[in-house]
Amino acid sequence: MKVLVIGSGGREHALVWKILQSIKVDQVYCAPGNAGISNIAECVNIKANNIKGLLDFALQNSIDLTVVGPEIPLALGIVNQFEKKGLRIFGPCIKAAQIEASKSFSRYIMEKYNIPIARGSSFDDPDKAIQYIKEQPTPIVVKADGLAAGKGVIICNTHDEAINSVRTIMTDKVFGDAGNKIIIEECLVGEEASFLAFTDGKSVLPLPSSQDHKAIYDNDEGPNTGGMGAYSPAPVIDRIMHDKIMDEVMYPVVKGLNAEGIKYSGVLYAGIMVVKDKIYVLEFNVRFGDPECQPLLMRLKSDLVDIIDACIDTRLDQCKLDIDPRPSVCVVLSSDGYPKSYDKGMPINGLENNFDENIVKIFHAGTALKDDKIIANGGRVLGVTALGDDIKNAINTAYETVKEIQWDGVYCRKDIGKKAVDRLTQIPKVGIVMGSDSDLSIMKAAAMIFKMFGINYEMTVASAHRTPARAAKFAEEAEERGMKIIIAGAGMAAHLAGVLAAHTPLPVIGVPINASSLQGFDALLSTVQMPPGVPVATMGIGKPGAKNAALLAVQMLSIADNDLKEKFKAYKKQMVAEVEAKAKKIS
Ligand code: AMP
Secondary structure, three states, X not given: OEEEEEEOOHHHXXXXXXXXXXXXXXXXXXXXXXXXXXXXXXXXXXXOOOXXXXXXXXXXXXXXEEEEOOHHHHHOOHHHHHHHOOOOEEOOOHHXXXXXXXXXXXXXXHHHOOOOEOOEEEEXXXXXXXXXXXXXXXXXXXXEOOOOOOOOEEEEOOHHHHHHHHHHHHHOOOOHHHHOOEEEEEOOOOEEEEEEEEEOOOOEEEXXXXXXXXXXXXXXXXXXXXXXXXXXXXXXXXXXHHHHHHHHHHHHHXXXXXXXXXXXXXEEEEEEEEEXXXXXXXXXXXXOOOOOHHXXXXXXXXXXXXXXXXXXXXXXXXXXXXXXXXXXXEEEEEEOOOOOOOOOOOEOEOOOOOOOOOOEEXXXXXXXXXXXXXXXXXXXXXXXXXXXXXXXXHHHHHHHHHHOOEOOOEEOOOOOOHHHHHHHHOOOOEEEEEOOHHHHHHHHHHHHHHHHHOOOEEEEEOOOOOOHHHHHHHHHHXXXXXXXXXXXXXXXXXXXXXXXXXXXXXXXXXXEEXXXXXXXXXXXXXXXXXXXXXXXXXXXXXXXXXXHHHHHHHHHHHOOOHHHHHHHHHHHHHHHHHHHHHHHHHO
16 A cells, blocks of 8 residues: 655654554655655655645555645645545545634534633624723733634733734734634633544544643743644543543534534544633644644554544444553754744754664654755754653653754753643542442542542542452552542442541541442442441432532531632632522523
8 A cells, every 4th residue: 555644744754654554554655754754755845735746646656545744735625636536535624624724613613512612702803803802801812713833822911912913913914814814712721731533524533632832941931832742641631531522522523513514534633721620622623733643653553544544434433542551752852943043954963873662763853864964954853752651751761862862953841741740749639439430420520529629639449349458458548648538439338438437547428329229229328327436428329429529528628728718618609609690590
């Protein structure tokens, strides 16, 4: 099979590397590619936006499959043009690509299909946009509607700044026609993550979560770039958030597009802002993100071409992804000055060193060959990507490799992956133990409360009857590990809370779960009737019980935490306001 990959960045190097591992593939071409890609595939000098040139090349060379890296050819309709000529190509059609190419279209779809987004509005009249801005609080976000190479989003701290941004985008046209329309949005504060999935328009097959580092300097300071590094998985997207994103974003958008008569096939990327217990979509991309593609493909063990074929043939429901459980990290090396102006032509040293190919890959972005020497030829130059047994280990391996590579003006962020390490090393204040993983749909109601209050918790499964030693060990170690409270959710003869309470001095709250024909009454009695000396606080059956268990835990923790006490008071106030609003509506 002959494959053509379109693009020239680290994403495309990773794609070419991964596609070459497929037993189905004999030859890979890349247009236009870079110096690293030319080591493993044949680069052809056709630009990614030259659709006619790419089409002629694919026809003349009997290309069996074309894989599109960047968004521009997709927005220009490359998929429609290739398909018209009977060529197989991976990516969304021109209409589907609008979900990235037009932020107002994307907002229209999200509003119509109830996908969570920041409050805001689209405008094609600058005066109306300015009037709207004046009525909104600051900071506020101003976005150009069309593609602006990642630079079309301006976060404005004052009304004047926002009004000026409207003028530069809509009147001065700094992003050209991409600024014909504008979007004004509330500024969300939280932690961002990237959620990518394959879809054939019917099924959605998610990749593991990842996180990009957009700003040029450490601690997310300085102007935005194409991405200075990424890692996978992103602990901010735990199992609960993963399910929430699938249910509230990925399935609804694919279904919604279908309802609009648009079949989406390809990679769908949702940029997510996690704000406490809520998620918001910041943007959709219609292709792999770069750099996220690099750590993600390092972890993908399945044959990528099999998955691509299944997407094109609408049989993705038959596929499963085999993912390496080890985390991966990509540190981008750029040239000094990027994302503004930078020098080119500097020879890169160290690439010839022996790196352990099993755990390290150096993907090329802006590189070229000059007199047989690899030179820096772009802003983002290399993506040093490593696997590790844990995230710290992956970070260390990536940065050890980075030390070996030099050129005049090489720069990288020093804190890639730090957010993951910080999150994973936080001490959990609450332990949520479930008798079975089937209890998760109930017990996540407790977890969401802790997310809302910003309280770190740990969730695990341990059965009082099937794994009593595991349950006892968890309880015995909980206090020493810094926990203050344990919540135990179990169904049937729910002895879990009692077993935990017997093995810890910490207070235990039991949540009876409906898991048998007695509808939770059995679990309620087992939890409530404890022998004197082993107290267990007992909550209502099921989800309301799980929620109240968490709220009681918050109240207990707030005895020694005034900030938390204030947050709890605010929560109660909000509850009162919501009831008042409902009462008003009814009367
Ligand atoms: P976008 O191209 O829409 O993803 O925007 C680029 C970046 O701007 C995002 O990754 C965020 O860091 C930031 N951004 C976009 N929309 C918002 C928003 N409503 N609130 C805060 N930050 C935002």
